[in-house]
Every structure is written in structure tokens, then in C-alpha cells.
Amino acid sequence: MDRVPATAKSTTDAARHQETAARKNPTPIDLNIQCRNRHFASAVIERRRWIGGDPYASAFFNCLSAIFPKGEALFIDVLKKYRDRTPPKLQGEIRSFIQQEATHSREHHFFNQHLASCDLDISRLEESISNVVSYIRAQPEIIHLVATMCIEHITAILAAEVIANPRHFEHADEEQRKLWLWHSSEEVEHKGVAYDTWLHMTRDWNPLKRWYVRSAFMAKISLGFTINRTRGVIDLLRQDGITGFRAWIGLAHYALVGPAPLRRTIWPWLQFFKPGFHPWDIDDRHLIQLAESEYEAAIMDQPPVTVAALVPKDAPVEEYVKKVA
Numbered sequence: 571m572d573r574v575p576a577t578a579k580s581t582t583d584a585a586r587h588q589e590t591a592a593r594k595n596p597t598p599i600d601l602n603i604q605c606r607n608r609h610f611a612s613a614v615i616e617r618r619r620w621i622g623g624d625p626y627a628s629a630f631f632n633c634l635s636a637i638f639p640k641g642e643a644l645f646i647d648v649l650k651k652y653r654d655r656t657p658p659k660l661q662g663e664i665r666s667f668i669q670q671e672a673t674h675s676r677e678h679h680f681f682n683q684h685l686a687s688c689d690l691d692i693s694r695l696e697e698s699i700s701n702v703v704s705y706i707r708a709q710p711e712i713i714h715l716v717a718t719m720c721i722e723h724i725t726a727i728l729a730a731e732v733i734a735n736p737r738h739f740e741h742a743d744e745e746q747r748k749l750w751l752w753h754s755s756e757e758v759e760h761k762g763v764a765y766d767t768w769l770h771m772t773r774d775w776n777p778l779k780r781w782y783v784r785s786a787f788m789a790k791i792s793l794g795f796t797i798n799r800t801r802g803v804i805d806l807l808r809q810d811g812i813t814g815f816r817a818w819i820g821l822a823h824y825a826l827v828g829p830a831p832l833r834r835t836i837w838p839w840l841q842f843f844k845p846g847f848h849p850w851d852i853d854d855r856h857l858i859q860l861a862e863s864e865y866e867a868a869i870m871d872q873p874p875v876t877v878a879a880l881v882p883k884d885a886p887v888e889e890y891v892k893k894v895a
Contacts, residue, residue: 597848627738
């Protein structure tokens with residue numbers, strides 16, 4: 571009997587492994603991740619309490635925006651390192667992920683500049699996220715990926731909540747509402763990219779080890795995320811004249827009782843710890859269409875945006891392209 575050469579056998583096994591993984595992967599086969607390249611730089615924040623005069627809701631989203639540019643720069647760098655080591659379909663999704671995150675970072679940079687014009691100092695919040703990012707970058711490369719995967723899940727469930735629950739931006743300034751709905755829709759759209767990259771890079775791991783590492787790190791990331799965002803919101807409330815017991819009670823009511831972004835995302839957060847979990851176990855692409863209908867952007871079948879088109883008009887092209895390509 572003829573024997574199959576070892577190299578051919580290994581190639582066949584790898585192909586069979588990828589085919590089996592593709593069949594088991596809940597990521598929709600027809601998912602089209604695309605960069606919409608929205609622009610909100612001119613959307614001036616005319617008041618600190620831009621969400622219907624609510625200081626707690628405004629501080630919560632201002633706090634999130636303060637961490638986005640540095641956080642998203644980390645995610646871009648991490649997935650860029652893994653892109654060429656993944657299957658072709660995932661490579662394309664990572665490329666689209668990078669383009670989306672680059673535009674999010676750009677627009678929240680402008681949003682944060684507008685916060686400064688309202689005499690809000692976010693430097694301490696930026697320092698906090700810089701410390702977290704520096705800590706992650708000092709870890710082994712695979713920890714960069716698991717951290718990105720965990721934070722992307724937190725971001726995605728918050729994004730889904732923002733779109734699904736109209737209370738969050740019911741009375742918000744119009745242009746800021748559009749910004750956050752657009753950002754949220756793209757977070758939902760690419761919610762499985764970092765996770766699929768993690769699955770591919772750990773495909774030879776023991777399932778128990780894979781579950782333990784992602785679960786342990788999610789617990790650690792979530793605790794730090796909650797503590798740091800709470801400190802950030804309290805900092806912003808203090809600048810808005812709300813301090814002490816009033817600040818803490820008001821924030822707790824907002825997070826757990828009113829619009830309740832924390833309470834309403836606890837269950838989807840817990841799903842992450844389920845063995846065999848995948849972000850696309852729940853296909854919530856209808857939320858993308860719902861968000862788009864809010865600002866009447868008929869963009870589902872637009873052609874992909876090139877990286878060059880993402881460059882801010884006043885930014886050096888070479889520097890920006892190097893950052894996101």
C-alpha cells in the first residue's frame with residue numbers, strides 16, 4: 571500500500587481541521603463587516619449634560635469615550651500582529667475590524683476634544699487607561715489577544731444594550747446620539763473577530779485550559795473595568811458639582827435601576843463563562859439595522875472603505891496609514 575507523504579498528510583489534516591472549525595463556528599457565513607467611515611467632528615457638545623440634562627448618563631458615556639482612543643489602538647495593534655497567521659476569511663474580517671476601530675478612535679478623539687471645550691478634564695481617565703494598556707503590553711503576546719477578546723465582549727454587550735434600549739439616548743443631543751449608535755452598531759458587527767482569532771490561535775490547546783484562561787482573565791478584566799470606570803464617572807461628576815453620597819447614590823441608581831446599563835448586561839456578560847461560548851451564539855444583526863435606521867444611513871451594501879479614506883484631513887497620511895494598515 572502506498573504511503574501518503576508526511577507533508578501532504580499534515581497539509582490535509584490542517585485543511586480538514588479548518589473545515590471542521592468553520593462548520594462549528596457560529597459566526598454568520600454571510601456576515602459583512604464594513605467600515606462606514608462616519609464623521610462627527612463638527613458635532614460640538616454644547617453642554618456637559620448632553621444626554622437630556624442627566625449628569626449621570628452623560629458622565630457614564632463621557633467616561634467611556636475617554637478610554638476609547640487608547641484602548642482601540644491596543645486592539646488594532648494586537649489583531650494586526652495575528653492577521654497573517656489566520657485563514658483568509660478571518661484575515662479579511664480582521665482588516666475590516668482594524669478599519670472600524672481606527673474610525674472609532676478618530677471620532678472619539680474629536681468627541682473628547684469637545685469635552686475639553688466644556689471644561690471637563692479627562693486627563694486622569696486617560697492616564698488610567700494608559701496604565702492598563704501598558705500593563706497588558708508588558709504581558710506575553712497571547713495575553714494581549716485574550717485581553718482584547720475579553721474587552722471586546724464587554725464593549726459588544728454594552729453596544730447591544732445601547733441600541734436595544736432607547737432610554738439611553740432618548741433625550742440626547744441629536745448628533746451625539748448618532749455618533750454612539752453608529753459606534754455601537756459596528757461593535758456588534760465585529761463582536762466575534764477577536765474571539766475567532768483567539769479560537770484559531772489556541773486551536774491546539776486543551777479545551778479546559780482554553781476555558782480557564784479566558785474565564786480567569788475575563789473575571790480580572792471585568793473587575794478592573796468596573797472599578798476604573800466607576801472612579802472615572804465619579805471624577806467627572808465631581809467636576810460637574812456632584813460629590814459625596816449624592817454622586818454614589820445617583821450613579822448606582824443610573825447603573826442598576828434607571829436605564830441600568832450594568833444590570834441589563836450582567837446576563838450576557840455571564841454567558842462568556844459558559845463552556846463552548848461564542849459571541850455569535852446570539853445573532854443580533856437586527857440591532858445593526860435598527861441603529862442605522864435611527865440616522866437613515868442606507869449603507870449595508872456600500873463598497874468597503876480604503877484605509878487612505880480614513881485619514882483625517884489635517885493628519886499626516888503616512889503616519890495614519892502606518893497606524894491602521
